[in-house]
Amino acid sequence: MEFFDTLSTMLSSSLMQRALIIAVLVGVAAPVIGTYLVQRRLALLGDGIGHIALTGVAMGWLAGAAAGSASADALAVPGAVIASVAGALLIEFVRERGRTSADVALALLFYGGIAGGVLLIGLAGGTAANLTGYLFGSISTVDQADVWLTAGLTALIFGVGLGLRPALFSLCYDEEFARASGLPARALNILVAVTTALTVSISMRVVGVLLVSALMIVPVAIAQLVTASFRTTMRLAMALGATVCVVGLSITYYHPLSPGATITALAIALYAALALIRPLTLRRRPAGSPLETVNER
Helix, strand or coil: HHHHHHHHCCCCCCCCHHHHHHHHHHHHHHHHHHHHHHHHCCCHHHHHHHHHHHHHHHHHHHHHHHHHEEEECCHHCCCCCCHHHHHHHHHHHHHHHHHHHHHHHHHHHHHHHHHHHHHHHHCCCCHHHHHHHHCCCCCHHHCCCHHHHEEEEEHHHHHHHHHCCHHHHHHHHHHHHHHHHCHHHHHHHHHHHHHHHHHHHHHHHCCCCCHHHHHHHHHHHHHHHCCHHHHHHHHHHHHHHHHHHHHHHHHHHHCCCCCHHHHHHHHHHHHHHHHHHHHHCCCCCCCCCCCCHHHCC
């Protein structure tokens, strides 16, 4: 009875209601773009953009302080969106021009993002401690405006990731084939980068920028263990993402743990458990077989 009383109390809390809504939205949206990143072997792209989003958070603090906002972090999330989109476009520009390898470009964003965030937060009158919630997630601080912003960005991610799935799959599976087929490969590459940036921006309140890639990639990795097609992988990853977010958030209601770390640990534990039992229950796919045929996309 005590468990159900606590559960009822949790669900009746407006704070937890908002947190659960955001957790579900982020858990469903993050694996959508994550599926494309895994297919393109760009699993660490979310990390690079996440670090540059930290600079955007500090820029938001600085803009809020200059505007005299009642809340110091009122513009933190919009700032993160702007900075992460700019960072994603920069990565795509560098990748396309080929002057710097992708791993070097990501490393520059890793280091520059953290350094920029710490420096700018100091100029805004804050300290590095003010960035902790964005580094590791702080879903308990979300308000109604965050819910609407997350819902809007999630709808945009769905529109791109699901609405353009055939074209994006062709691009991720074989970019040269996509170009030969007449697809606007350059525009699609930019669209994937920008959508990744938006995914990072909405996910950082749940798991933090240091763990944001985990929510985008690990559910996809889990799904790939038991599925054979791109479409099924994406669907299962979306369900898994929402599940680990809700379960992880619920655990942190009962125990004083970090939501981001708890959600990530649950996802990794699920992957490890499934990877161990899979050889006993499932037949292995032939080595080198693609994730999906064109007809299955």
